[in-house]
Each structure stands twice: as C-alpha cells, then as structure tokens.
Amino acid sequence: MSEFQKLLGDVKAALEHAAGKRPHPVPEAAAVVPMTHMARRAELGSKFVRELEAVGGQVLEVGSASEAIEKIAELARRMGARSAVSAEALTADLARVDAELQRQGVEVICTGPVAKDDLAQMRARIARADLGIVEADYAIAASGTLAAIANATRPRSVSLLPPTSVIILHIDRIVPDLATLMRTIGPEKVSENPLVLITGPSRTADIEKRIVLGVHGPKELYVVLIWPKDE
C-alpha cells in the first residue's frame, strides 16, 4: 500500500508543520425538565406529529397494533393498491398485516432472506409495488424523522422503491432529538447494520427552489402512529 503510506506521510508531515491546537470541549446539552411518563409521551408524540406534517408526511393515529392493521388495510383499499411489500415488523402483532391485505385481494410481497440469483427479480417486484410497509425502530420528535435499521428481513428498498411508504411507529420509540437517537442506537449497532433516517417524502427544490414531492423515493409518506391512550 505504497500510495497510502505516501499520503499518510504527507498528512503527518502537514500536521507536524502546523502543530495542532487543543480541541475545545464540546458544550453539554441543556438540562431536561422532570416530567411524568405520560406527559413526556404526549409532548414527544405531538411534537413528532407536527414536525412530520410540516415536511409533508401524513399521520394516521391508532390506539393499538390491531387497529394499525385495520388502518393500513383501509388505506390500501382507499388507494386502490394492487400490490404491497412489507418488511418484517418489530412488534409481533403486526405480522397479521400481510394476511389482512391478502384477504382484501392485495398481492403481498414478503421479504425474507433472498438467494443471490433472485436479487434483481426481487427488486423489480418491489419497484412495482404500490405500497411499502416497514416499522420504524425509532423516531425523532424535533424533526419528525423516522429511523429504520436494515437487515436481511428488513430491506432498505421497501421504504425507497414503492411510490407510497407506510411506516409504523410505536409512540414509545420517539426520542426528543438527533443526539439522543445517536446515543440510543450507539456505535455498535451503527457499525453492524445499515441505517437510514427518513424525514418526510422524497423531495426536491432544484427547479427555482420550488418544493416538489416524490422525486426518486416515495411521493407519499404515511406514519401509522400507535399511541395507546389508556394507562
């Protein structure tokens, strides 16, 4: 790796040439006001909803996982969706979403581990689906952002290729801000799995700075927010 040795040598020499200053300490975050669990949940939930709507996302609020399934089926019906693709959910109760959609006559593409030879075919099928359904691992209240950690049973293309994206989120997965999210996920998980943060539908402002939704990613983003009110 001679080119590397050379470059590193240059960098080192450059650093020695300009002896570095000590880095400033990073300021600490402001203290959090103590709050009850329910109050905190309500605050994070409502902030998340407002922020998501501000970037063009739509929120479907439900009280439980089974209600979420009904809501998704209803959305598929309303849209006239013919096919849907779903990634494995984190909450076991959501496994029934596929069955419910199939009962309605929607073709459901299941994403499990894929053999090497089927990759292109599988992607093409996902690209043709009307609806992509995933569950978010976390969300950020401050910016209306969803975080999805990918693996073999939860491919990234489900939230990317179909024109309508449905993301299921449990309210207790919402954290206040980005810094908290990074700390919650942690370096180990980030180095193991691909992660994507999604803030609203795909958009552009490249033509006269006018915002247009739905460039290469989904045009519509629905978040099915599971928010149990009785506790």
Place this chain on the structure above:
Amino acid sequence: MAPISVQGFFKASRAAVADVELRRKLENANTRQRDHAARAITEFPSYQREKDAARAVKEEAIGRLDQLLLELRRKLQARGVKVFFAADAAEARDYIVKVARHAGAKLVVKGKSMTTEEIELNEALEHANIEVLETDLGEYIVQLRGEKPSHIITPAIHLSKEDIGELFQNKLQVPYTSEPAALTAIARERLRASFLRAEMGVTGVNFAIAETGTLVLVENEGNGRMTATMPETFVAVMGLEKVIPRLDDLSHFLEILARTATGQKLTTYTSFINGPRRPGELDGTREMHVVILDNGRSRMLADPVLRETLYCLRCGACLNVCPVYDRIGGHAYGSTYPGPIGSILSPELFGKSASHLPFASTLCGACKEVCPVKIDIPRILLHLRAKASADSEGIRWPWAAERARKGARRFARVARHPWAARMLGRMAGLILRPFAHDGYLRRMPPPFNAWTKGRDFPLPHSKPKATDARHPPGT
C-alpha cells in the same frame, strides 16, 4: 474543473452582470434560500451551541487526521470495503475507471458529488466509453445541457422553469411544460429505469465516522439511496477532510448542515453506509470502494491559515449571501467550487490558474458571518492574495502597487492640512457636479477611467465634513 484565466474571468463576469435574466433568476433563488435558512436558524435556539460544537469537532478531527484516516480504513476494510488513497485527481479517476471496467459497467449512475466534479470523473468515464448519468434532478438538468453545476447544492440555480421545460422538450422529446412537478415526474420516470439497470453507482460522502467505519450521505431526493444500494458495484468518493472521530459528533453537524443549506431541520434522507451487502440481504452492493482524495488538501493542512478551509461542509450558505456570487452566478468563476468558499479552495486544488479568484471578493464578511463552522473566509482571501502577489509565478501588478503607494503619499501630504483637503474637496465637487448623475460620475478621462470602467465614482461633497484623525469626535 480547473478555473479559467484572469482575462476569462473578467470576460465571463462582465457578461454575467449584464445578463438581466440571469440576475433575476439568481436573486429569486438566493433570496428564497436565504429566507429559508434564516427562518430555520432563528427557530432553533441551540444553533449557536451546535455550531460551536461542530467547529470544535472539526478542529479535533483535522488535528489528528492521520490517526482517523487509519482507523476509518481499518474499520471499512474489516467489512470487505476496498479503500484507495488518491494523491491527486488523476489517480482517483484512473482507479474509478479501472473499477468500472472491472465491473463491466456500461452505465454508471451518480449521486450528487462535488468531489467527482473536482476530479472530472464524468469525462474520464465517458472517455472509457462508459455512459454516466447524473441522477440528482439539478445535476441531471445541467448534464442534459452539457453544463457544469453553478451552485454547490442547487446546480441548476441559473435556470428558470421555462428553460428547463424547453430543455426537456428538446432533449427528451416530451411535450413542453414549465410546471416543476411535471418536470420532476418526467425525470423520475427516466431515471428509475436507469437505477435498476446500472452496473455501478458513484456518490460523494458528507461525513465518514472513524469510530464505526460508516459513511454518511445526506440528500432529499432518494437518488443517493438508490445509487448506493441498487447497482452491484458502489464507489464513494470523499475528500480526506470528511472524517470525524465519533458517532456522537455527527449530530452537531447534521443539526446545522440542512438548516444553513436549505432551511430544513434535517434532509429527507440520511443514509449510514457500512459496506457491501451481507449474505441473505436484498439491498446493498456486491462490491464497495471508498476513494479518499488528497488533491492539494494536505497542502492546505500544512498552511496554518488555510487549514480551516478543510472544515467546510459544502453547505453553500456563503454563496447565497455573497454580493459577488449574487451578481455573476456560479459559472463565471470557472471553477468547480464557485463563490467565497470556491475562491479559497480553488487555488490549492487547481493551482496557479485559480490564483486570481481570491481577488473576486469585496471582503464584506457576509460569508464568515453565515458559515456554520465559522471559517474566516475574508482572512483566508487576504492570505491567498498576499501569496499570489508574492509568488513570482502568480499574478503580479507591481506597477499598480507602486501607483497606489504614490497616490497614497500624495493624499497624505494634502490630508495633513485639513483646510487644503476641504478646499480641494469642495472644488472637485463643484467642478464635477455638472458631469454627475444621481451623485455619481459614470465616466472620467484617463487615468481616472481605470476606476469608472468598473464602477461609478461618488461625487465629492461640496461641503465635506472633515474630521481630525488626531482628535476624533467624542474624545
């Protein structure tokens, strides 16, 4: 893209200033961009704190860049990523062309990347008979026009929706429309097929986290996600300054980057890319390469004044507030990187042919004010001006300096006698008044036309208010 000569710059900027339509488009877009950013920043009380933190992280990261690059490489290699260090643009190009050939690529899709513009990758791939397709909407538009981006984050800022409508009509054989949504839909359809067909994808990198060996890519359209996950081979190109130490550092940058660049809280997509796909995975590429580019950056590192240029996040905020950029647009600079940041980057990246760019500034300081990592651009501009003037190979105007000195000496002689200065000022004001329009002289005879060729001359007041520098008012 190496910048044009100083004469070329004068010619291009004169033409741009006279282009009323271009001025209208730039003003329109820049005003919107400034308003969006200003609102996003005011609404975010922690902005200042995050800015300070980001600056501190950059100081640390650049201060131990050698260790961080080693750590990044080690972590990436452990996951099967091939890491290549390119000393200059040619090495980077050759490597990427080699990878493309090896991948049997007929079509390469690209995410938005200023670094690949810097190394002129498209030209190199095309030269090797490989088709290259820009997929960011703005980049796609300028590529169709056979142009270069005129803004770091809004490549087609110099075009109106009507221009783009005509372009699509001519190049894509679609019915004319100037509706941004319809134009976007046309591009989406065209590019979707290419993403699934391309054998190779190339993107830039916004941040590389050494601790985890992760590349972070921010974008709004989804083309970056497509480019990094769909083709079988993926190449990420990054300047060596993009590395940051820890995952914990990232939020400071993400909290400020989108706000200053576009006025968003976060960009639509932030992708964390680690390596090629693992067994059983549907997405991700079979092969992944990271090209880490020097191309003059280690020289900036060695220069204590230039060093902070490497803190730049490429947010484009300095372009949006620059009075020079506002009037001449991006293309007139002739460099990959236009505007204030371009004027301090280009001389080291492209050498002598860019040594005039630091002079293309009024030193008003708006860029420094708006910079999210507080780069002292005016100071660096002065530093580079001094360097260019001292460099016997660079631009030299010894006669100009001599004349300026003589002029200043003459002025000093007069100014020592306040009554004489007042008298001369009053006389000049009276004599010149008949020639002035709205208080300005548009034309003067030689040698004073050296001034009026480029700008109007303010009419001296017939009743000048002279103050005594030795006893300023209020003392």
